[in-house]
């Protein structure tokens with residue numbers, strides 16, 4: 349079904365496993381918009397840190413690696429790419445070592461400064477070229493794009509999120525029990541929401557959407573309705 353085109357920025361924030369990436373990608377694709385996965389950018393810097401043998405809690409070492417990493421993040425919703433010095437790292441950034449170390453790396457203020465500037469540049473170019481972009485992460489509505497046309501904060505019960513993530517891991521050949529995944533989800537959310545800089549929290553003007561009892565199609569439908577209600581969908585003449 350054609351949904352018309354998005355105008356402006358849709359910011360999707362929320363804890364781990366609430367469906368941000370899946371929903372954001374589909375929303376962008378169905379609205380002819382660009383898509384930015386900011387979590388992939390923090391993951392790529394974390395991969396570079398681990399490869400360099402730097403301690404993820406060593407703020408100065410981490411910042412130096414981030415500056416030299418040569419990170420590039422694509423914004424095509426059908427083919428989201430993440431590269432370091434021109435080499436694709438899309439699969440490597442999803443491994444357990446990166447997932448375990450990404451929160452401390454993301455808490456380093458100079459890493460956030462560097463990546464937020466990078467994200468704003470990608471967003472500005474996308475708005476100029478395509479007119480609309482869906483951006484997902486933890487601080488999009490609060491810090492990266494505080495004037496986003498629509499801010500949505502996705503939530504879901506921790507157990508539902510752990511079940512989704514465990515299924516995703518087992519589908520992609522990574523064994524993980526729901527209990528271990530639940531512990532990981534809780535650990536990461538606690539770290540992300542209590543860090544000093546840009547903690548995970550809903551923007552004051554964000555719409556909260558609980559996806560616990562929704563499937564992906566239901567989440568997408570709810571998002572499309574919010575876009576529609578805000579008047580952010582432009583239908584081409586004759587479309």
Ligand SMILES: Nc1ncnc2c1ncn2[C@@H]1O[C@H](COP(=O)(O)OP(=O)(O)OP(=O)(O)O)[C@@H](O)[C@H]1O
Nearest residue numbers: 364365366367368369370512516559562563564567
């Ligand atoms: N509403 C939903 N109902 C059922 N499963 C869902 C729903 N939304 C997402 N999923 C599934 O849950 C898993 C995690 O979703 P996704 O990666 O989009 O979450 P996320 O919020 O981006 O997580 P993270 O921040 O950790 O990257 C995926 O396998 C996805 O297909």
Ligand SMILES: Nc1ccn([C@@H]2O[C@H](COP(=O)(O)O)[C@@H](O)[C@H]2O)c(=O)n1
Nearest residue numbers: 386387388390450451454485486487540
């Ligand atoms: N805007 C963001 C996005 C992500 N993070 C950190 O990256 C981690 C991985 O994110 P995923 O969405 O890929 O799971 C996340 O746990 C945060 O630590 C961030 O700080 N800000």
